[in-house]
Amino acid sequence: MFEDKLIDRITGITIVILSIIFYVLGYLTKIVALLNDVLSNVIELEVARYTTSILIAIPASLILLVVSIHAEEKWKKYLLAVFDCVLLIIILKAFNDVDFSKLTTISNYIDFSKRLFIPVLLSTMFFFLIEVFKKLKEEKTAASKQNIATIKQSVSESEQKLSELQATFNEIQSIIKEHKKLTCSDCQMTFHNQNALNAHKCKGKNEESNLVFLMDKAGELTMVSE
Structure with a gap:
């Protein structure tokens, strides 16, 4: 049980979002460092230079995140x-x-490749991280829509049962009203039709009459008197 929960935590969308947040923060730091270096000859005051770099880096990092997630075209x-x-x-x-002229041996090429490995690795990891996030998001959205559809169906079925x-x-109320119409107000005896009630000669006895509901094979409620 614990292992299953741990696997869900590691492979779930939460850990992916957390990874994206950390990467974007790192991207922000990279832009700040680059801008601080570029603006060193333009803005001499260090506080102003860092402030400018941060104000530019924040929207740039957010644009990277938004475009990466919502861009439909792969080339973007x-x-x-x-x-x-490149950054x-x-x-x-x-x-x-x-000195490219000295890159004559395999060891020299390996040393140079080490400098390129980290940039290529990190940028590629972020690309696939966004793809994983989009896939998990689509799966979660589809599951939510399915749950909503199931709930709506349950509500519809409940409303139908309530209507029935x-x-x-209402049918029982109608039968009760009909029963009262065919019941003598003095002796409380119930008759099957109005003519029988009209022909009834009440002796003033307080006879009891119980209303019994029966349901026939067709599912219709009928009234009998005991």
Whole structure:
């Protein structure tokens, strides 16, 4: 039981959302670092430079998140992944102090590839993370719609049963009214028709008459008197 809950926690949409939030925060930090470096020659005051960088980085990070989630075309997501990779390459200065003329051996290529591995890895991970999030979101939305449809069906069935009960209640009330019309007010004796009631000569005895409801094979309620 505990293992199943743990698996649901790890593979659920909550952990995916948490991962996206942390990645976006990291993306915000990357943009702040890049802008702070770029604006160092433009804005000398450090506080103003960091403030400007943060104010630009926040909407940029949110745009990345919104476009990544809601973009239908695949090329937009690929483009964002490429931009993210390039941004990381610039921040990590992957091409600094690289002499391409000296890349003649496999070990040199491996050393250079290490500088590119992290940017490519992180941008690719974010791309697939968004895809997983969208899939889980669609599954959750579909499940919610199914639950709503089930609830609506249950409500409809309940309303139908209530309507049937109301019809039965109205029928019983009608029978009771008819019974009262055919009942002598003095002796409380009930007759099967109005002529019998009119021909009745009440002796003033307080005779009891019980109303009995019977249901025939067709499901119709009938009235008899005991």
